[in-house]
Amino acid sequence: MDVSDLGEFGLIERIGARLPPYREDVRAAVGDDVAVLALDGESYLLATCDIQVEGVHFLRKSITAYQLGRRAAAINLSDIAAKGGTPEHFLVSLALPGALEVSWVEELYDGLGEESARHGADIVGGNLSRTDGPLVVDAFLLGKVKVEEVVLRSGARAGDAVLVTGWLGGGAAGLALLEGGGAGLSDEFKDVLERYLTPTPRVGEGRVIARSGRATSMMDLSDGLGSDVGHICDESGVGVRLFADRLPLSGGVGSVAEVTGRTDWMLGLEGGEDYELCLTVPPEAEEEVAAQVEEETGTPVTCVGEILPREEGRWVVLPDGSEIPLVARGWDHFGSGQ
């Protein structure tokens, strides 16, 4: 059997079974996007990484070095945001073709540095290698969070509201446009392209949510809401009901859906790359948390569903009122994609 038969999550499961035992200070590890490590009783150290491979995650003809730098930083910042953490230090590994222009690497670092600095993080190290194959950018990010503020994936309870920050579907719509060529786009389309190329990590929003103390679980939306909410269900031992007509869609998603022959809510539900936060809160806290985030960051928070007891399953209510099982159709890095 080869790795593409098994898929990303199957492979992670196989690997997990072979790892040495965790040290005593480990609170969350393989299977989460972020390792949560006890420091001193007051704080957790957070550690995450995300590898971006040319030809799989990006094409050099479709994204500038500066945009790629911002994007590589953003997707790691988003992981720290999802724990309610404060990002601190990046290390960046690069595998670079020898014939690459030095200015390309400088622009990559301009993007990495700008996005890092915007969220208070710096770049303290890394490693450079030549490659004879595709360019690789692998960014590692360290952050911290107070013990009483950390939000894991495992605390969602039946009855909780499922909230998302910002807007969905823009990442997937932007990717669809890029794959279709992306040339000569109107401004409306440029917005979703921007959402895909340089997503905005919700670091400030994550901090507000963490400080509120009301979130029972949280994660960031990298693979798509329908897929990612499944991780919260798995870790929390619950079911979920999402409402397709409540998804807050990015401007332009409807037009892209039309052009590409999909429905807009499918892009919002199944498309990845939005890097919004998905969280659960007890129903009585829904308005308070949404208002706090909006007031302090300007980012809207929308209720898109409810947590069910595990035995009631995972469902999506379509705009016509019919209900279908929620099947993870998100991004599998070894599968056929979204």
Next chain:
Amino acid sequence: MDVSDLGEFGLIERIGARLPPYREDVRAAVGDDVAVLALDGESYLLATCDIQVEGVHFLRKSITAYQLGRRAAAINLSDIAAKGGTPEHFLVSLALPGALEVSWVEELYDGLGEESARHGADIVGGNLSRTDGPLVVDAFLLGKVKVEEVVLRSGARAGDAVLVTGWLGGGAAGLALLEGGGAGLSDEFKDVLERYLTPTPRVGEGRVIARSGRATSMMDLSDGLGSDVGHICDESGVGVRLFADRLPLSGGVGSVAEVTGRTDWMLGLEGGEDYELCLTVPPEAEEEVAAQVEEETGTPVTCVGEILPREEGRWVVLPDGSEIPLVARGWDHFGSGQ
């Protein structure tokens, strides 16, 4: 200008000039192999990473998955050892061809896990991606060291003795054998091959040296003594004189030197991949530190040179007594290599 014109260290310099300012807790960062980050006044957090690219750092026909896993762990452990630190947590990023056997990945993790566990570290996360190009293993390691025990590269003073742990030249000799095919080797040759394929990080030795409080600088030998000692000279603002006939050579290096038409001390001086520690101590502490390391770990420590005032330059005394300038000929990941 492309990156192969500029070379690895030139590129690091160019990148360094474009980074956002460091946060207040940074004690060492880009330019060192390890980021040193203040935690709580008592300890430093250490963070390092090392990317291994197929075709550049290894060939799948020449190294087993298990050996590659051990090696990838070892070279990061060696960086933490060079700071006197205790390794704690690995994150591992992999870019894998889709057609790779799952058992290959499992064996890689067996090697990673075994080498980690041997030194008290665990594996708490990572990231998996498909690639259409060469396989990439990028391991990221966190460690800690007490503030009063950390050893940097910047404290060497004129008159200090230059010491190395263990044996030199084995890594380069092993690599030379592999490049020559490596088949049908006698046991003597198998030893140096082992030195290259699965180097032994000097974690215990680094801890003894750190606790002694006598080392003024330290680093691990990944690129070759002649090249790496130059980093200590750069950071400490000193010169150095090494003695070619004092280099403690691995068994088999002489025979490989003969076969490959080099001299044995050249393999010891210029060859990389030994992952021994190079440290400086005041001359009066030389015997004490060497004895302590040998007693507690069984690893010999050899004096191979002396630190000079900066203006006296960097020299190697050859076995015939003549003195030549020390020129870095170590491994440059974008240059023509060794």
